[in-house]
Structures are given as structure tokens and as C-alpha cells.
Amino acid sequence: MNKKHxxxxxxxxxxxxxxxLLIGCKSGGTKATKEEVTVNxxxxxxxxxxxxxxxxxxxxxLPSPLESAMLIKSAGARFDASLLNPVGNGNxxxxxxxxxxxxxxxxxxxxxxxxYEQTQLIIDYMNAAKKMADGLGILKAxxxxxxxxxxxxxxxxxxxxxIVSETFMNSNSYLSDNGQPAIAAMVxxxxxxxxxxxxTQLVDLKEFNGNKLxxxxxxxxxxxxxxINLLESSKGNPAVDDLIVxxxxxxxxxxxxxxxxSKIRPEYDKTSNTTILKSEIKTDMTPEVFxxxxxxxxxxxxxxxxx
Amino acid sequence: MRILRIIxxxxxxxxxxxxxxxxxxxxxxxxxxxxxxxxxxxxxNYHAAILVEGEEAxxxxxxxxxxxxxxxxxxxxxxxxxxxxxxxxxxxxxxxxKDANFAKTWDFKLQSSQQLKLVVKVNSFNKxxxxxxxxxxxxxxxxxxxx
Numbered sequence: 001m002n003k004k005h006x007x008x009x010x011x012x013x014x015x016x017x018x019x020x021l022l023i024g025c026k027s028g029g030t031k032a033t034k035e036e037v038t039v040n041x042x043x044x045x046x047x048x049x050x051x052x053x054x055x056x057x058x059x060x061x062l063p064s065p066l067e068s069a070m071l072i073k074s075a076g077a078r079f080d081a082s083l084l085n086p087v088g089n090g091n092x093x094x095x096x097x098x099x100x101x102x103x104x105x106x107x108x109x110x111x112x113x114x115x116y117e118q119t120q121l122i123i124d125y126m127n128a129a130k131k132m133a134d135g136l137g138i139l140k141a142x143x144x145x146x147x148x149x150x151x152x153x154x155x156x157x158x159x160x161x162x163i164v165s166e167t168f169m170n171s172n173s174y175l176s177d178n179g180q181p182a183i184a185a186m187v188x189x190x191x192x193x194x195x196x197x198x199x200t201q202l203v204d205l206k207e208f209n210g211n212k213l214x215x216x217x218x219x220x221x222x223x224x225x226x227x228i229n230l231l232e233s234s235k236g237n238p239a240v241d242d243l244i245v246x247x248x249x250x251x252x253x254x255x256x257x258x259x260x261x262s263k264i265r266p267e268y269d270k271t272s273n274t275t276i277l278k279s280e281i282k283t284d285m286t287p288e289v290f291x292x293x294x295x296x297x298x299x300x301x302x303x304x305x306x307x
Numbered sequence: 308m309r310i311l312r313i314i315x316x317x318x319x320x321x322x323x324x325x326x327x328x329x330x331x332x333x334x335x336x337x338x339x340x341x342x343x344x345x346x347x348x349x350x351x352n353y354h355a356a357i358l359v360e361g362e363e364a365x366x367x368x369x370x371x372x373x374x375x376x377x378x379x380x381x382x383x384x385x386x387x388x389x390x391x392x393x394x395x396x397x398x399x400x401x402x403x404x405k406d407a408n409f410a411k412t413w414d415f416k417l418q419s420s421q422q423l424k425l426v427v428k429v430n431s432f433n434k435x436x437x438x439x440x441x442x443x444x445x446x447x448x449x450x451x452x453x454x
Binding site: 061063067071157161172173174215226229 | 332333336337348349350351352353354355356358362363364365366367368369371372373374375395397399401402413414415416417418419420421422446448450452453
């Protein structure tokens with residue numbers, strides 16, 4: 001009886017340790033969590049509140065694939081289907097890293113196709129994104145009902161955007177809420193690189209000066225540190241560590257671009273109920289630096305899509 | 308064997324309950340925060356967490372010129388007011404919803420692209436001796452689609 005009791009106690013301890021680790025792992029980059037606060041409830045909770053005040057949750061927000069595609073379109077760029085990652089490549093992505101990166105890439109391609117109303121490509125890339133999400137075990141990221149709705153509303157851009165946005169949120173919320181911040185970060189990185197890749201490929205060097213798309217590419221320098229911080233919050237994950245090395249290589253090129261901005265002056269516009277953040281910006285990127293940037297982005301992206 | 312089964316079920320339930328707490332934040336964000344974006348298209352990104360009264364969260368994001376944005380910051384009803392401030396790289400406050408009766412949304416556009424910081428703080432009920440309230444806080448961004 002004692003022996004049996006001893007075995008059960010050991011199992012209980014192992015299971016409790018497992019559960020503790022599971023819960024601990026889930027809290028990710030948050031310095032202090034609600035669990036830490038509610039478990040220890042001292043009589044005087046002033047100290048607890050002080051602890052909470054010091055606690056912080058940091059979000060490093062990259063432009064979503066939809067926003068990246070919107071930035072390309074608003075710069076007046078043309079659509080070029082040959083720049084997208086062929087959907088047939090989807091079969092070769094079997095690791096979590098390649099599926100995560102290509103979920104971001106395919107979602108960006110899907111957004112790009114959606115904004116330019118490329119009906120058949122919208123369906124194809126939605127299915128390609130679904131395949132990546134399914135491979136990553138993301139439950140209900142893209143449901144058949146959403147694909148059906150997409151097909152039924154293929155000429156309604158508003159509904160299409162809504163579905164693209166919703167499916168992407170389903171994926172990243174699932175990953176964030178289920179303790180997979182590294183995968184969530186890789187999805188965002190994939191989408192960001194795809195937007196940058198498409199932008200750099202669409203620039204015509206003959207029309208370099210004053211090109212709005214070049215301006216959008218320069219703007220990405222503002223996100224490079226956010227990108228590094230996002231990845232560093234999952235440092236130690238071998239796939240993420242590899243990506244950090246690649247992103248740092250890209251940062252070296254971005255550092256050759258100068259951006260200076262004046263002080264921001266918020267001005268409220270009553271008629272539109274909108275605040276306009278006024279400021280002047282000076283940027284400098286030579287065609288040589290652009291070529292180097294374009295080559296670097298292309299080489300890194302190649303490692304993502306060629307697996 | 309029976310005890311082992313009970314322990315396994317117990318462990319699963321504890322883990323499942325913990326994970327579902329954050330899962331509720333997704334439902335909250337979807338049901339409450341995204342509708343606040345109105346005519347602005349949600350960018351698809353998800354920023355939500357459980358915060359305790361008095362706690363702060365920070366968000367860093369680049370915003371682009373010529374885009375029209377709406378940010379929506381929402382907290383569950385059981386929480387006190389959620390305050391949010393938008394700061395530039397030099398920590399100058401560009402907007403505070405405290406000056407707008409803790410409005411949940413803010414519409415803005417930029418003359419030139421900038422990296423901004425959003426600081427979200429759950430205010431306090433100031434009830435000493437009571438366990439601080441906690442709940443989901445979501446930060447969602449939308450932009451206007453240009454045809």
C-alpha cells in the first residue's frame with residue numbers, strides 16, 4: 001500500500017511540475033503576470049499593486065501583411081503576379097519555421113492579390129495560407145465557410161478585406177494565446193519580408209528620384225528595430241536565432257539610409273474629427289544602397305521560399 | 308491506475324483553464340474592440356493581454372504617411388477606465404484619451420512616417436485590501452482602404 005502511495009505521489013509531483021512548466025512557458029515575454037499576482041494575496045496589497053505597476057507587457061507591432069500590401073498599392077505600384085511565391089511551393093514546407101514564414105508570405109500575397117482584385121489568385125492564396133495554418137495546427141484559422149464566403153463575394157472588395165483580416169487575426173491570436181510567440185513572430189516576419197521584397201522588385205531605377213514606393217521602402221527602416229525586438233523576445237529558439245542573424249544583416253544596409261524628422265506637431269481637424277501629426281522628414285538613400293538593399297532582401301526571402 | 312487517470316484529467320483541466328483565459332481575450336477583441344474600428348479596416352494584427360488594475364502595457368509601431376488610422380483600445384467592463392497615450396520617439400505626448408473622457412478610439416494621420424509608442428494603463432479602483440481587478444485589454448488598429 002505504501003509503495004503504491006509512493007508511486008502515486010511521485011506521479012502527482014511530476015504532473016504538477018509539468019503543469020507548472022506549461023503555465024510558466026505560456027507567459028512568454030511578460031515580466032509579471034496575473035497568475036503571479038493572484039496566487040500570492042498578502043493582507044496588505046499595497047506591495048502587490050507596486051509590483052504590478054512595475055510589470056509591463058510590450059508589444060512590438062510590425063505592419064500586418066494587409067497593411068504592407070496597402071502601402072504598396074497606395075504608392076501607386078502595379079500588380080505583378082510573377083513576384084508572388086507560387087502556391088505550388090506550399091507542398092515543400094514541412095518544418096514549423098518554413099510553414100510560419102510562408103503563412104506570413106502567402107497572407108501578404110493574398111492581401112496584394114485582394115487589393116488588386118485578382119479573383120482567381122485570391123482563392124488560390126487563401127487556400128495556400130490555409131494549408132500553412134493547418135500544418136501549424138492552428139485551429140479554425142481559415143474555415144471552409146470563410147472560403148465559401150470569399151467565393152460568393154469575390155467581386156466585393158470590402159468583404160474580401162474583412163475575411164483576409166479575420167483569417168490573419170485567427171492565426172496570430174491562436175499562436176499568441178497558445179504560448180507560441182516564436183511562431184507568431186515568424187509569421188509576421190514572413191509577411192513583412194514579402195511586402196519589402198515585392199516593393200523593392202517593383203521599383204524602376206529609371207524613376208528612382210521622387211518615387212513614392214522608394215519612400216515606402218525607406219520607411220521600413222523605422223520598423224527594423226521593432227522587428228529585432230520582436231524576434232529577441234523569443235531568443236534561444238534556434239529558428240528565431242537564425243532569423244535574427246538574417247535581420248541583422250539587413251539592418252546593416254538599412255543603417256546606410258539616413259532619416260531625420262522634425263518635431264511632431266499634433267493638429268486637430270474638427271471637420272474630420274481627426275488629429276493630423278504634422279512633421280517634416282528628410283531621407284537619403286542612394287541608388288547603390290537601394291540595389292544593395294534589394295539584393296539582400298531578395299537573398300533572405302529566397303531562403304524562406306526555397307526552404 | 309485510476310489515481311493516475313484522475314491526476315491526468317486534473318492536470319489537463321488546469322492547463323486548459325489557464326490557456327482559455329487568454330482565449331477569451333481573442334473573443335473580447337473580436338466582439339468588442341474590432342467593431343469600434345467602424346469604417347476602418349482592421350489590419351489583422353492581434354494585441355491583447357490580461358492586465359491588472361494599475362498595470363501598463365506598451366506598444367511600438369511604425370505609422371505611415373498618407374494613411375488614415377484609427378486605434379481602438381478597449382478594456383473589459385470589470386476593469387476601471389483604460390487610459391492610453393501616444394508618444395513620439397522623444398517621449399512627447401501627442402495624444403492622451405484622458406483629455407477626451409477616456410475615449411476608446413482615436414483617429415489620426417501623419418504628414419510623414421513615424422515610429423510611435425502607445426502606452427496603455429489600466430487605472431485603479433483604489434480600494435485598499437481588495438484583490439486588484441484584472442481583465443482583457445485589447446489594442447486594435449484599422450486603416451482606410453484606398454481604392
